[in-house]
Amino acid sequence: MDKKISRRSAFKFVTGGVVAGSLVSCAQSGTKQEANNEKTATELSSDPWSRTYDRVWLGGSYWANPMEDWAVKSGGIESVGRGGNRSVHSLTHELRDLSQPFFMSVRIQRVEKNPVDGGAGIRLGISSDLNEYRSNCFVHKGFDLGIKEDLLVLGDKSIALSTASADKEIQLLLNAKPQSGAVALHLSATLVDTGTVIAELDHLLPADQLRGNVALTSNFSLAETGSSEDKKDGPGCRYRFNQWQMQGQAFVVNDDRRFGPILWTMYSLSDNRNDEGFVLKLSAYVGPIGEQDSQELELQIKKLGKWQTVAKEKINTDGWLATFRVPQWDESQTWPFRVVYNEQHSDGSETPDTWLGSIKANPQGAQVKMAALTCQNDYGFPYEPVANNVVKLQPDLVFFSGDQIYESHGGYGIVRSPDERAMLNYLRKFYQFGWAFREAMRNQPTVCLPDDHDVLQGNLWGQGGQSMKNIENDPTASVLAGYIQSPRIVNMVHRTTLNHHPDAYDPTPTNGIGAYYCDMVYGNVSFAILADRQWKSAPETVGAIVGETGQDEDPTSFNPKLDRDGLSLLGQRQEDFLEQWGQDWRGHKLKAVLSQTVFAGISTHQPRPDRFLKYDFDSSGWPASARNRAIDIMRASKALHICGDTHLGTLSQYGVNQQRDSNWAFCTPAISAGWPRWWLPDQMNFPYQNRPEHGLAQTGEYKDTFGNLIYVYAVGNPEVGKSGNRYIKAHEKGSGFGFITFDTEKLSYTMQAYRFLIDATDGSASNQFPGWPVTIYQAENGGDNQLS
Secondary structure: OOOOOOHHHHHHHOOOOEOOOOOOOOOEOOOOOOOOOOEEEEEEEEOOHHHOOOEOOOOOOEEEEOHHHEEEEOOEEEEOOOOOOEEEEEEEEEEOOOOOOEEEEEEEEEEEOOOOOOOEEEEEEEOOOOOOHHHHOOOOOOEEEEEEOOEEEEOOEEEEOOOOOOOOOEEEEEEEEEEOOEEEEEEEEEEOOOOOEEEEEEEEEEHHHOOEEEEEEEOOOOOOOOOOOOOOOOOOOEEEEEEEEEEEEEEEEOHHHOOOOEEEEEEEEEEOOOOOOEEEEEEEEEOOOOOOOOOEEEEEEEEOOEEEEEEEEEOEOOOOEEEEEEOOOOOOOOEEEEEEEEEEOOOOOEEEEEEEEEEOOOOOOOEEEEEEEOOEOHHHOOOHHHHHHHHHHOOOEEEEOOOOOOOOOOOOOOOOOOHHHHHHHHHHHHHHHHHHHHHHHHOOOEEEOOOOHHHOOOOOOOOOOOEOOOHHHOOOOOOOOOEOOOHHHHHHHHHHHHOOOOOOOOOOOEOOEOOOOEEEEEOOEEEEEOOOOOOOOOHHHHOOOOOOOOOOOOOOOOOHHHOOOOOOOOOHHHHHHHHHHHHOOOOOOEEEEEEEEOOOOOOOEOOOOOOEOOOOOOOOOOOHHHHHHHHHHHHOOOOEEEEEOOOOOEEEEEEOOOOOOOOEEEEOOOOEOOOOOEOOOOOOOOOOEOOOOOOOOOOEEEEOOOOOEEEEEEEOOOOOOOOOOHHHHHHHOOOEEEEEEEEOOOOEEEEEEEEOOOOOOOOOHHHEOOOOOEEEEHHHHHOOOOOO
């Protein structure tokens, strides 16, 4: 029998349409993620796997759940794990107009039998609350049809196969026709080797049940299980799929939805103030390709109307990215760039893929605009209100302060070993970040820091790169000291988040984990980029138990046992760097410190507004003595501190020897707040003085529970998130983003704290949290205060 769907079968579905044909790879050539080029599927599309080399990544037209449990093998794809409810979504095809017909077919073969056969086939009608194709990819239910044991299954109907399928290759063929507001489905199963039809079923169901994404499924009748460290774990069978074909006017097709081979880029541009001048560093990310695939990326710029190659780099398979470093960059003008990847196929053909963008000129005006973002829990994915607002505001640079991922991203759990599977497990979570924000990063420099959840920990007290001990006592890595992942995995996380940053000040590893702190001079501003966690001491060093210690104490008391000499926050190396940086004013007029979180405990309640938690050791308010030492060093720089992590937007000023004698800190709202925090000191009767003139509650001069002096000027306390709509829920939980304008003539910083579900360009006062916007001046970061 012919290896493609027969002409006769296709004509049963389409009359007068184009039967033969396929979807070809297209360049990602727009400045928007998804151009308006939707069309209907009048041509028959077919998967490219018959000419794809063996690899994990299935191709730019697909999203695999989870990525580490799928692979291209010998011209088809296979579920390499035995877990329940695995799926492969089409990104380019969406069922939308069910008043029109459609057709779909796929070949399935069981390649490994196990005690429980969860079935394999096709899933239709996969729709989130948004019914948006990316968010739909993480909905693990829909209308299932396929083969299970020796049954043909169509929704809640089933019929025995006339011939036991065993491990034979079976072709599923689905025809769907509109019928008075409903859809009539006809499903047949045919043995590929003989052409014998072994079962048929019909079903009539409401059209709404089928709208959304379409996917292939393995073990569709089994409950979702985690992606185990041993891919052979699990009760289900393993299946092989090939020749997935679809056609029909019910489908909307959009090739701009493809994600890869080039996934996105991030870059920095910095004045090295030496013979190298301005240095461009750009990282380009690809899916996990195979050994026989092309291993090289090419960076080109458009000069005098022609594309010219700047550099070629080999892809690093510990992260599947290539980083270009180009010294003596001409920063005086904006340069169009493109990254090129030539995808090679097993039949000898080649498909070029390009990612286009602009390397902005170094800002020459007085004002430099930064978007500042943090913490993206994936219940709010793909965070379009925030992502779209950032693009519309056209910042000069973008800062992500950490928690680009959480351990729960995309479902299917955490893989901590072996390293090869752990990397894939991390990367498919990290890809959600790039998928959501790649347009915001395409055309301007990006600073992106790793935080605790990025290294797959609930909390991180790095203690100089120490490996975590007694992991069995802390499986979520939320309590104990050190890193739970291997140095190879931590370095891979660092590589994927910040390899494009300016060169590290001193990259010397600590216990095998590289250091990344550095500075970036851009737009007449110098940014110190710090690691809050890597050298931080752990609470266990002072006998404290996270989440328990202090709960029986007076809320306003300060426990001297929680601080002592020798405790670390930034570590000696970063303190030395920060001191040197604060005294170096070459090439700029303003300074800012970029790090993961605020140097104070500005939260009283979590994760409910009625649950007081006295000590939040995760904050950089602890250890207090190390915090004060860091601020004493930072004060000389008169830098604004910009950070995130707490899921609570705050604007505060540090005090060390007295209130308000040091730097201001803008802790930005979370992109999509997960674990909520509140700052409610008035409810706890914390003494305060000098409430700001605006008179907002919970503001003024306080001591936090570690005894640190803080002046809280504004706070974006959340509501309790209750909505069933992800975007409304994110808004309720105090999500949003920050925006800072640096004025290098007025020597000022203007800070804005935008809510989640707003249009940041419409000028509405309600777009921002109470107390913002705020302008402070450089001298105020040294305690010479004007704002009251």
